Amino acid sequence: MSQSIIFDMDGTLFQTDTILEISLEDTFEHLRSMDKWNEATPIQQYREIMGVPLPQVWETLLPDYSTQEREYTDGYFLEKLIGNIRNGNGSLYPNTKEVLSYLHENNFSIYIASNGLTVYLEAIVSHYNLDKWITETFSIQEIESLNKSxxxxxxxxxxxxxNAAVVGDRLSDINAAKDNGLISIGCNFDFAKEDELSQANMVIDDLIELKTILPKLPI
Structure with a gap:
């Protein structure tokens, strides 16, 4: 019988910080060149909200900007992210491919549920050839509510x-599992917060732990 597992992407399978800072810096340098920004790039502020849908990112980072200006910035940033992925500047978390291959070989159906946009997710899946293991990738862009649950x-x-497990690093992933009656596995990785992880059914420090944990779960 096939078992199911749903992964988050950013901060769970893909090390977003490997391309985050350079893409964000490029974006705000572009805004500076247009006299639209005259302060330091708000990298730390973005790290604190990492994982929320991009429209919410720009509402937070650019609160006094118009919707049109935010949409323009969003598009520019997305181009930079995708460019960096395709140029090989990003990286998967250690053991990602080994774990996905193991799960696929052991009859797990693997899905991605991400707050990232479709073209961004497609760039990651394509560059790292993840589609040979993943059944389907789902973007928050497909959901009107922009809610991970x-x-x-x-x-x-x-x-x-x-029955399934949801694996992710943020509270939205944990809540998505709970709201759908699924098991939540928190990832204690780069963007994780202790108070959020404490609400997960279990927490891992490395994806490789899934090879031991998942076969024992009722999924």
Missing amino acids: DLVKSIVKKYGIT
Whole structure:
């Protein structure tokens, strides 16, 4: 019988910080060149909200800007992110491919549920050839509410999933599992917060731990 597992992407499978700072710096340098920004790049502020949908990112980083200016910045930033992925500047977390291969070989159906945009996720999946293991990748862009719980719900409904684990580094992933009656596995990685991870059913420090944990779970 096939088992199911739903992964977050940023901060879980993909080390977003490997391209985050250079892409964000390029974006704000571009804003400076247009006299739209005259301060330091708010990298730390972005790290604190990492994992939320991009529209919310720009509402936070550019609160006094118009919707049109935020959308322009969002598009420029996305171009830089994708360019860095395709140029090989990013990186998966250690053991990502080994774990995905193991799960696939052991009859797990693997899904991605991410707050990233579709073209961004496609760039990661394509560059690292993850589609040979992943059944389908889902973007928050497909959900009107921009809510991770609703995104996971759409996966559960489409594939008739009754039991599964959701693996991610932020509270939105943990809540998405709880709201859909699934098991939550928190990743104690770069962007994780202790108070959020404390709400997960279990926490891992390395993806390789899934090879031991998942076969024992009722999924």
